[in-house]
Amino acid sequence: MKNKNEKVKLILASGSPRKYSKGVFLNIVSKDKNDWKRQIDFINYLPNVNHVEVWIEENLKLSEIKFLKSLLKNYEILIHGPFVHLSLISPHQEIREITIKRYLQTLKVAEILKAKLVTFHAGTKIKFASKKIVVKQLVQNLRKLKKHYKGKVVYTIENLPPQSGGVRDHYPGSLKELSQLKRLLPWLNFTLDVGHAFQSGENLDKISKFIKKYKDSILDIHLHDATLKGDAHLALGKGDLDFNKFFQILNKIGYTGHISLETISNEDTKKSWEKIYKL
16 A cells, blocks of 8 residues: 555656647748748637747848747747758759758757757658668768757658659658668657658558657657548548547657647648647
């Protein structure tokens, strides 16, 4: 009985476990501050938003960063790094070097915004390129990023849909490839994109096993509906994802990171948010 009472006291002292944070995206793809305000007005309209994940594609000045920070003062901030025309696995050395430079700049922006984490894409590779060479390039460049960044903001690599179109492929384009990177770089953290996993043909059972194995390395989850080997970034309920079961899995596993709703239109975001914000 004594041991049982001590266990109860320990639970009461520690409090209930922290649940995951739920948030939505803000897209900074221009320097139009009125557009930023319109997007944030919409976010302010949504109930119980814990964090905002800000995709910053623009190269912002310090004054613009501080203005953005003032607009987001009521939210915890995550950053999604730039990715258009960038790649750590490009066949062109100049592109790889520019990508590292832009990622280091993004981490500095994250420090000013006091962001909790930054998500990066590894990028696209030539479809016919040797995967062995591609993985070697990526590992080398992630090590360079780690070597040159001396700050405290953590960053992650996101799984992408396997095909980018034409002669290009994304990497990592599956949960299996994320696992392979983890074996090569044990310190690496992940952003798990559920819709992209579905596009890769990985169903909820496979996603569940991945989360269970790597829950301490998954710092952010991008949530949107998708069809297996089909379209993604759909409103919840429009694809193959059983989102109620997905949240049950997260609760059972004890996931305590971030979940960012990544639908495209305001209408899809509003409808999807109504389905999940009380869960």
